[in-house]
Amino acid sequence: MIRAQQLTRRFGALTAVDQVSLHVPQGSVTGFLGPNGAGKTTTMRMLCGVLTPTSGSAWIDGIDVTVSPEKARAKVGYLPESAPVYPEMRVVEYLSFRAGLYRVRGSKQAMEQVLEQCGLLQVRHRIIGQLSKGYRQRVALAAALLHEPVVLILDEPTAGLDPTQIDSMRNLIRNLAEDRAILISTHILSEVEAVCDSIIMIAGGHVLASGTLDDVRGDSGGCCLVETDLETAAALLENLPGIQSIDRMTAESGWYRYKVNVAAGEDPRVIIAETIGKAGGRVRELHAQQRTLDEIFRSVLSTPGAKDREVHS
């Protein structure tokens, strides 16, 4: 549905997006992660036709955005970061304006549907400028959904919403994903875990990691929590196969807590217990943990390659 190959965008001497390739299939919600200035918004703008790529290509539902931009734009529903709307218009006025822009057939019906989907039925005749931030965000989303786009590109859709609004926005996004391809940018990592089934991590204009959540988690390994009364456990465990590093966490009344970072696909729990036992120590707690997206994100960002590229771009 959304496909990009070697997408590059330069602003003068600055390369904001450098050879980004991505694929978002139908029925999937893909999270686009990265620190500020990573190139997320620029990539999204290229996919929506707001900016023309310097080089590379992108396809929306099989239509090349550089060859027939108008057709491609008609297939995308776009929600920019600030969720801009015309403050002086009424909700229904704005929606019918958008329906005209996209030549929506049966626009009355389509409007009723998005008003209901986005929970706007009660404010339909209100002036947008007088609505709260959450409602304005929903109006912008409703406008993006009006022409039933096959592709949705949402730039930080939950920014500035309160917790209940965030929850309903996430539910809405999950429901919408059934027959669409959705690309969401965010830097709230918990949001990705809540809504997305795959992710693309980007920094300095480069894709650093991509795949389903499980793939990315699997690639980056996991960790074990160990609590033992053996003071020298860290030095012992460090040399075991499959163990990358050990962080000492806390110590209280003779018990030491370690976080053991494990390479991808390894489960050294049995060996850890045995090693400590042989050395005469006791184990009070031992369990494997999946690394949080937060940790993966930081470790991906701190790999030497990523740092390098960030500096050069």
Added chain:
Amino acid sequence: MNGVLTIANRDFRSLFLSPAGYIVAALFILISGIVFTREIFLPGQPASMSSLFDFDAVLLLFICPALTMRSICEERKQGTWELLVASPPGMGSIVLGKFIAAACFLLILLLLTVPCVVLLEIYGRPDPGEILSGYIGVGLMGGLYLASGILASTIAGSQTIAFLLTVFFWILVGLAKVGIGAFGDQLADALFAAEPYARLQDFTTGLVDTANIIYFLCGIAVFLLIASGLLELGRRR
């Protein structure tokens, strides 16, 4: 060219929703009314609107940029520009839609001066051909100002700059005529041909010259084409 009317419709309504639109309209009617009663609607004066048209042409130099200064600047500022650019209509359609909206508003302003003509008709015997030609001239002149104002709105970063840019541009064009002797004959001719005021004089005295109509229409087209070209370039820059 799809979406032109949708965009024109929205912009036209928004001119009515903003106080600027009403202030501009009120000012125009007030000043036109004063000029009409002080200069034209007097015993012994010829029943001709030409002095009002001449005055309105000057007034439009300030009114037209005020109508167009928001058109693109404001959308950029509130972020709606990005949404407009992401929608199917191309830059040409967007610019044309915005021009049509402003032109319709101008048309309404001009129609509001029709009661003056009715008064003249009741108390005198004006030449309807001359009046109609004057309206066409002022309308075309206003259209030229609007088109240049839209171009200024695409270049300028703020509404104020867009307004000043348009006004100063046309004042400079007018001044060029004053300093015309300093240039060579050919350049003087070229400048004179590019200057709209003399052409308006033809219209207000009842002379509808095809060359003048073509001049104004081409001027409007050139400004709008440059504007949409620059905006299209903005996608690539």
